[in-house]
Amino acid sequence: MTEAPLLEMRGITKAFLGSVVLSEVDLTCVAGEVHAVVGENGAGKSTLMKVLAGAYQPDAGEVLVEGEARSFHHPVQAQAAGVAIIYQEFNLLPERSVAENVFVGREPARLGLVDRRRMEADTARLLAELGERSFSPRSRVGDLSVAQQQVVEVVKARSLDARILVMDEPTASLADEEASALLDLVRRLRDGGMAVLYISHRMPEVFAVADRVTVLKDGRLVETLAVADTTPSQLVAKMVGRELDGYVPPRATDTELGDVRLAVRGGGNRALDGIDLEVRAGEIVGIGGLQGAGRTELARAVFGADPFTRGTVEIDGIERRLGSPRDGISAGLGFITEDRKEEGLALSQSVRDNALLGLRSTRRRHNGRDALVEELATSTELRAKSLDQEVRFLSGGNQQKVVLAKWLALDPGVLLFDEPTRGIDVGAKAAIHDLMRGLARSGKAVVMVSSELPELIGMSDRIVVMREGRVAGELPGGATEQEVIALAAGSDPVLAHDEPARERGAQPAPRSGAGSEVGDET
Amino acid sequence: MKRFKLPVNVLPIWPALGIVLAVGWITVTIDGGSFFTSSNMTNILQRSVALGIVAVGQTVAILVGSLDLSVAYLISLSSLVAAETMDGKESMLVPAIALTLALGAGVGLVNGLVVTKLRVNAFIATLGMALVLKGYLADNYSRPSGEVSETWKSFGYTRMGPVPVSIFLFVGVALVVGFVLRRTRWGYHVYAVGGDEPVSALSGLRTHRVVIGAHVLCSVAAALTGLFLASRLGSGTPRVGTDGGYDLESIAAVVLGGTALVGGKGRVNGTVAAVLVLAVLDNVFNQLEVDPFLKQALRGVVIIAAVALYARRRLVAREEETSAPPVETTGPTEVVPA
Numbered sequence: 047m048t049e050a051p052l053l054e055m056r057g058i059t060k061a062f063l064g065s066v067v068l069s070e071v072d073l074t075c076v077a078g079e080v081h082a083v084v085g086e087n088g089a090g091k092s093t094l095m096k097v098l099a100g101a102y103q104p105d106a107g108e109v110l111v112e113g114e115a116r117s118f119h120h121p122v123q124a125q126a127a128g129v130a131i132i133y134q135e136f137n138l139l140p141e142r143s144v145a146e147n148v149f150v151g152r153e154p155a156r157l158g159l160v161d162r163r164r165m166e167a168d169t170a171r172l173l174a175e176l177g178e179r180s181f182s183p184r185s186r187v188g189d190l191s192v193a194q195q196q197v198v199e200v201v202k203a204r205s206l207d208a209r210i211l212v213m214d215e216p217t218a219s220l221a222d223e224e225a226s227a228l229l230d231l232v233r234r235l236r237d238g239g240m241a242v243l244y245i246s247h248r249m250p251e252v253f254a255v256a257d258r259v260t261v262l263k264d265g266r267l268v269e270t271l272a273v274a275d276t277t278p279s280q281l282v283a284k285m286v287g288r289e290l291d292g293y294v295p296p297r298a299t300d301t302e303l304g305d306v307r308l309a310v311r312g313g314g315n316r317a318l319d320g321i322d323l324e325v326r327a328g329e330i331v332g333i334g335g336l337q338g339a340g341r342t343e344l345a346r347a348v349f350g351a352d353p354f355t356r357g358t359v360e361i362d363g364i365e366r367r368l369g370s371p372r373d374g375i376s377a378g379l380g381f382i383t384e385d386r387k388e389e390g391l392a393l394s395q396s397v398r399d400n401a402l403l404g405l406r407s408t409r410r411r412h413n414g415r416d417a418l419v420e421e422l423a424t425s426t427e428l429r430a431k432s433l434d435q436e437v438r439f440l441s442g443g444n445q446q447k448v449v450l451a452k453w454l455a456l457d458p459g460v461l462l463f464d465e466p467t468r469g470i471d472v473g474a475k476a477a478i479h480d481l482m483r484g485l486a487r488s489g490k491a492v493v494m495v496s497s498e499l500p501e502l503i504g505m506s507d508r509i510v511v512m513r514e515g516r517v518a519g520e521l522p523g524g525a526t527e528q529e530v531i532a533l534a535a536g537s538d539p540v541l542a543h544d545e546p547a548r549e550r551g552a553q554p555a556p557r558s559g560a561g562s563e564v565g566d567e568t
Numbered sequence: 569m570k571r572f573k574l575p576v577n578v579l580p581i582w583p584a585l586g587i588v589l590a591v592g593w594i595t596v597t598i599d600g601g602s603f604f605t606s607s608n609m610t611n612i613l614q615r616s617v618a619l620g621i622v623a624v625g626q627t628v629a630i631l632v633g634s635l636d637l638s639v640a641y642l643i644s645l646s647s648l649v650a651a652e653t654m655d656g657k658e659s660m661l662v663p664a665i666a667l668t669l670a671l672g673a674g675v676g677l678v679n680g681l682v683v684t685k686l687r688v689n690a691f692i693a694t695l696g697m698a699l700v701l702k703g704y705l706a707d708n709y710s711r712p713s714g715e716v717s718e719t720w721k722s723f724g725y726t727r728m729g730p731v732p733v734s735i736f737l738f739v740g741v742a743l744v745v746g747f748v749l750r751r752t753r754w755g756y757h758v759y760a761v762g763g764d765e766p767v768s769a770l771s772g773l774r775t776h777r778v779v780i781g782a783h784v785l786c787s788v789a790a791a792l793t794g795l796f797l798a799s800r801l802g803s804g805t806p807r808v809g810t811d812g813g814y815d816l817e818s819i820a821a822v823v824l825g826g827t828a829l830v831g832g833k834g835r836v837n838g839t840v841a842a843v844l845v846l847a848v849l850d851n852v853f854n855q856l857e858v859d860p861f862l863k864q865a866l867r868g869v870v871i872i873a874a875v876a877l878y879a880r881r882r883l884v885a886r887e888e889e890t891s892a893p894p895v896e897t898t899g900p901t902e903v904v905p906a
Contacts, residue, residue, distance in 0.1 A: 122772040137770055139763040141833045150760050151771040159751045 050113035058107035082256035100124040130208030140188030145169040193224035249278040294504035295483040307491035312357035317343040325491040332506030350374035380453030393438040422451040443474025592852035606730035625789025626818040632782035633831030634690040639790040640809035641701035646794025648804030651714030672791025680780030709806035724799035746836035762831025
């Protein structure tokens with residue numbers, strides 16, 4: 047480790063529209079090292095990687111590869127310098143073969159004709175080095191599993207002679223077995239002299255595979271430390287350990303709760319099973335759980351977007367069959383979706399048109415609508431130049447208020463919020479939280495899906511934690527982050543994984559001798 | 569569930585061609601006509617040539633994720649430029665061909681530049697080009713004009729036994745374009761850019777060049793069609809392209825041949841088969857003396873039905889994929905919810 051580190055990032059700072067997402071972050075990575083980058087959502091992990099990839103230009107700081115300052119203005123430049131990135135969304139062409147994907151843009155040619163045989167032989171050799179036998183260079187990428195596609199990305203990186211490989215949440219959509227095979231692969235790449243930056247927030251993986259770990263929190267570097275010198279619970283504390291800054295409105299008292307407005311009994315569909323859920327007037331029920339646990343799916347099922355195929359849904363004591371969003375709306379549901387730009391707003395239309403969208407699509411009467419919009423704009427404290435302004439010019443917080451106004455225009459009894467404050471700055475967040483609490487207090491039943499623990503814990507009167515499409519359990523408002531995580535993960539992961547990490551990683555049987563082959567190659 | 573599956577390399581349009589031939593043969597025979605005669609087969613092939621060449625070009629434009637609505641007017645203009653330049657003189661044959669193809673290349677270049685550099689949607693860009701050409705034609709021509717040379721005229725009618733020589737032009741164009749797409753780097757890039765332009769750009773491809781090249785090729789194919797039609801008609805005609813409906817027909821043939829309208833997937837041989845299917849249908853309808861308007865309607869139904877079948881195949885394929893047992897989630901490995 048005496049030579050210059052393969053990769054060094056110094057004082058990387060990046061802001062978007064005045065909101066600082068990275069502030070003076072340093073990171074070094076040497077050859078033959080797996081360096082994990084951990085942090086909560088919004089900690090700046092992905093932004094840091096995009097700076098490295100050349101997708102973003104940092105506002106300050108520099109990137110050095112093998113001691114030499116480089117500035118990447120296009121991903122292709124980063125690629126040429128030996129940096130390969132595997133994003134969660136793969137950069138692959140599903141209709142083309144594995145070999146065609148690996149060599150896209152660099153097809154070996156003889157006399158102007160693509161040398162398919164060489165391309166496939168080279169790909170086969172790279173696949174063999176990685177011990178991958180489940181598919182061939184001729185397989186169509188669209189037919190491969192996510193895990194296999196990931197291997198294609200790795201092969202592509204290796205064929206580019208990448209020395210620095212960045213993997214962004216590589217196991218996010220993998221099954222257990224696939225994930226451990228991937229960790230195996232990462233180790234072999236490391237042993238072959240690659241520097242691997244491994245972005246994850248899954249502690250067991252980090253401890254299984256990483257040599258060092260860098261913790262980011264709120265865009266700042268917390269610490270870089272050797273994995274051997276720490277424990278998962280210490281790391282988690284560094285990641286989440288923060289004051290509950292933000293203001294949270296007070297919870298409902300028992301006297302404020304009214305009748306049950308939403309009741310789901312035995313609800314299930316392809317993603318969900320055995321869902322029992324009751325939400326009373328005046329109550330905010332938080333839905334927590336890990337990614338893929340079925341939180342959004344639950345909200346969508348209740349709303350009728352991906353309907354329940356089993357069980358019953360009662361709204362205000364009346365059983366309803368909700369087979370489409372239109373059914374949901376007429377039953378008195380409102381659904382503030384996770385992605386407001388894609389699913390919540392018609393971006394190029396005015397505030398007024400957006401606010402009236404739901405009303406116009408479901409009701410006939412046309413009286414008093416302008417007055418209604420004015421009233422909603424006031425009650426949501428919407429800040430727009432005029433009601434005729436196009437919503438794409440509004441800030442995230444104000445856009446969210448327009449979405450909310452759209453639903454309030456329909457006067458729903460039950461409001462489903464999916465990540466209500468994602469991508470919204472702190473001040474506007476508090477305003478949205480206040481609005482939500484106000485709505486509950488006015489007698490509405492509120493369901494809030496959130497992956498931000500402080501929000502989930504701070505806002506909810508009760509927290510329903512999901513796991514693998516089922517309700518894992520329920521916690522009172524104000525539960526600790528640890529309690530929520532324990533329920534979400536199905537055990538007490540923090541305690542369970544406190545043992546030394548290396549052994550856990552060694553579980554998957556290493557594939558025969560492939561590791562040394564990787565080493566020989568580079 | 570077992571399902572009859574075609575070998576990977578056979579596009580479903582080829583068996584469809586077989587079925588159309590069989591059904592055509594039966595109905596025409598019942599009707600008292602004769603179908604599998606050499607003169608009738610010759611007729612079918614002859615009629616495929618013009619649509620075939622332009623459709624092969626259109627295939628490339630669609631594969632790259634674009635499309636070309638200006639081909640019909642370009643065909644008309646090409647027939648006029650060819651016939652007027654030749655003016656009945658053998659000596660002008662080669663210059664006329666060169667000039668016509670250059671005209672095609674020029675139109676394709678403009679189409680490609682407008683689509684890539686000005687970022688105009690291909691639909692609008694090529695529709696605009698179509699209107700420009702239409703205006704020029706309307707302004708300068710009201711009747712057939714020019715005269716092709718004798719050799720060029722004979723090219724359109726000569727046969728080798730029962731096989732019209734012009735069919736070799738179609739087959740040649742199809743083979744060359746098919747070869748270019750499947751074997752050259754440029755061909756690979758057409759599929760890549762049509763499949764996913766951002767991914768291609770991130771892989772270092774100069775995607776604009778690929779798109780422009782595809783448009784040039786498509787327009788040159790249209791110009792070649794114009795040349796061929798001039799040979800058949802003996803002169804240039806300002807409405808030969810639009811009367812043949814080559815703009816929408818060529819797109820219909822490409823889609824019927826299994827090429828995805830969004831690009832990135834498809835093959836020239838599918839387009840060839842689709843062109844033959846359309847020609848056989850035409851022939852059968854003509855022999856049965858189907859009312860021309862009904863004939864159009866029937867063609868429309870066939871095209872829609874075929875594309876609906878493709879959509880269904882894809883849907884079935886996807887359902888088979890997703891109905892596999894769901895992947896176990898990774899369970900207790902995550903510490904902070906995403």
